[in-house]
Amino acid sequence: MGPNSEIKQLVQSVSDRVVQFLKDEAGIQVSDTEFHFHDVKRLSLDALTSIISVEGHLSVLFAFSYSASLAETLNREYTQGLGLTDEEITDYVEETLADMINIVLGNVLTNFQLVGEAIHLSPPVVISDAKNICRNKQAKFMTSKLTTPVGVVQLYCIGPKELFDQKLDYV
Amino acid sequence: MNALKVMVVEDSIITIKKLTLMLEGMGHRVIHTCNSGVQACSDYIQMKPDLITMDITMPDMNGIEATRNIVKNDQDAKILMVTSHGQEQMVMDAIDAGALGYVLKPIKEDKLKRAIEKLCLSSEPE
Numbered sequence: 001m002g003p004n005s006e007i008k009q010l011v012q013s014v015s016d017r018v019v020q021f022l023k024d025e026a027g028i029q030v031s032d033t034e035f036h037f038h039d040v041k042r043l044s045l046d047a048l049t050s051i052i053s054v055e056g057h058l059s060v061l062f063a064f065s066y067s068a069s070l071a072e073t074l075n076r077e078y079t080q081g082l083g084l085t086d087e088e089i090t091d092y093v094e095e096t097l098a099d100m101i102n103i104v105l106g107n108v109l110t111n112f113q114l115v116g117e118a119i120h121l122s123p124p125v126v127i128s129d130a131k132n133i134c135r136n137k138q139a140k141f142m143t144s145k146l147t148t149p150v151g152v153v154q155l156y157c158i159g160p161k162e163l164f165d166q167k168l169d170y171v
Numbered sequence: 172m173n174a175l176k177v178m179v180v181e182d183s184i185i186t187i188k189k190l191t192l193m194l195e196g197m198g199h200r201v202i203h204t205c206n207s208g209v210q211a212c213s214d215y216i217q218m219k220p221d222l223i224t225m226d227i228t229m230p231d232m233n234g235i236e237a238t239r240n241i242v243k244n245d246q247d248a249k250i251l252m253v254t255s256h257g258q259e260q261m262v263m264d265a266i267d268a269g270a271l272g273y274v275l276k277p278i279k280e281d282k283l284k285r286a287i288e289k290l291c292l293s294s295e296p297e
Contacts, residue, residue: 078185103276103277104255106254106255107255118264123229
């Protein structure tokens with residue numbers, strides 16, 4: 001399998017796992033999934049974006065960019081039962097998004113390892129300043145857009161990761 | 172099973188809270204939490220817990236290295252990896268470093284309970 005088709009499969013698997021995670025951990029149903037594997041020229045980041053770096057024979061960044069309403073609902077459901085007050089819950093939104101990307105990627109990479117290789121993940125970071133990132137010649141973007149009744153999450157696979165820092169600015 | 176004194180090593184505040192609720196619901200006592208591998212190594216010596224739950228992806232030192240360091244100084248340390256990583260090589264590295272069990276996130280209470288029971292049984296003297 002070539003690196004491009006492997007990354008395409010990775011994006012599909014990540015998307016499937018996000019659908020499952022939203023359903024199992026927050027009771028949120030995804031109503032529509034849209035993939036773009038070619039000609040993605042611009043990343044439009046939404047209200048909150050979690051980012052994680054994947055290091056191994058696959059070397060890419062993943063960014064999950066959430067609309068404010070989805071991030072808020074996900075956070076409220078994910079932290080349910082922890083005994084937090086309404087005020088405290090809002091302080092946990094970045095933690096929730098960091099947890100989710102870490103769990104999704106950690107779980108999915110089980111199916112993308114090579115024999116004898118461990119694929120490492122960086123600790124996740126979350127950014128809140130929305131911006132657009134236009135692709136330069138060396139970069140590749142693949143995306144999946146998941147729509148739910150409470151908002152949207154865009155999943156971006158960005159490579160090669162060496163081109164970007166953890167704020168998704170070009171290095 | 173006797174109530175265990177547990178140290179939780181984890182950099183996610185939500186996971187710390189979830190683990191603490193589950194462990195205390197099982198009758199165990201979380202005596203200490205820390206959020207990095209380096210801190211875990213030094214705190215272990217002071218706290219001497221019966222059980223450590225250890226994440227893998229953490230800043231400064233990852234959970235596998237921390238496990239290796241703790242077990243080097245105390246071969247009786249009981250460490251349960253609690254992580255999102257399901258890769259075979261990662262599991263092998265953790266076991267090789269001295270971990271006695273492995274639980275995949277997202278954490279479910281029944282999985283955690285079974286893993287602790289298994290770990291306690293396997294580390295009982297023959």
